[in-house]
Amino acid sequence: MSSDLIYPSTLLLTSLLAIGFVFFIRASTKERIETKEWLIAQPISELAPRLKQYFQQRGYRLHTVNTDGSEVTFQGNVAASPFLAAFLFGLAVCGATAIALVLTVLLPDRGILAFGLLGLTPLAPWFYWRGAQRLETVKLSLQPHAIGTQVTLEGHPDELITFEDTMLGVR
Missing domain, CATH: 1.20.58 (Methane Monooxygenase Hydroxylase; Chain G, domain 1)
Structure with a gap:
């Protein structure tokens, strides 16, 4: 050269x-959004209050609930x-x-x-x-299943990982 x-x-x-x-x-x-599903061996009646408390502790507030209560949207500010x-x-x-x-x-x-x-x-x-710094939305869907509840979570990948670690102890 x-x-x-x-x-x-x-x-x-x-x-x-x-x-x-x-x-x-x-x-x-x-903003990156992913969707992930889990099957949790608990009925919706036990799991729903636990999930609501979890997201409120993470700084999210309840934004919308659909008419049958199976889909919930939480919003929170991301720092x-x-x-x-x-x-x-x-x-x-x-x-x-x-x-x-x-x-x-x-x-x-x-x-x-x-x-x-x-x-x-x-x-x-x-x-x-x-x-x-923006408003982040997490959509949670709960569907009854034969052995518990199917949980579908749509949100930021980091939030999905934290949810998995904290709520499910997967990692």
Whole structure:
């Protein structure tokens, strides 16, 4: 490879890093929904109050109940993660520094101005913090079954995992 192409190719790769970082921040604020089913060996009459108490302890409030009571919707505010905000800030600083270093080498006369990109790094955690705090909905469906109750839960994957761990002791 010619030495004339080293710096432009490094700039290209670093720019791709920056683009990937922007998409990483956008993905961190997206709402992901999954549905999972379990068969619990308890009748609905015993299980329903337990589930209501569980979701209320997790910070959800009862939002809607359908006419026969088999489908319930809970809503709660999701807080942003301080760790993820700090992590995104660190990634933004590393990415902006990398781009600034490459621009300094490519443009020796004005490349030092590229370090001004570091002034944009607080936007990464701010954007995440603004987008991650949202109202989250969990839909719970209870259907009678021959050996108990079929529970269908629709919500964020982390909430499904926590439900499984806490209520079912599966993991």
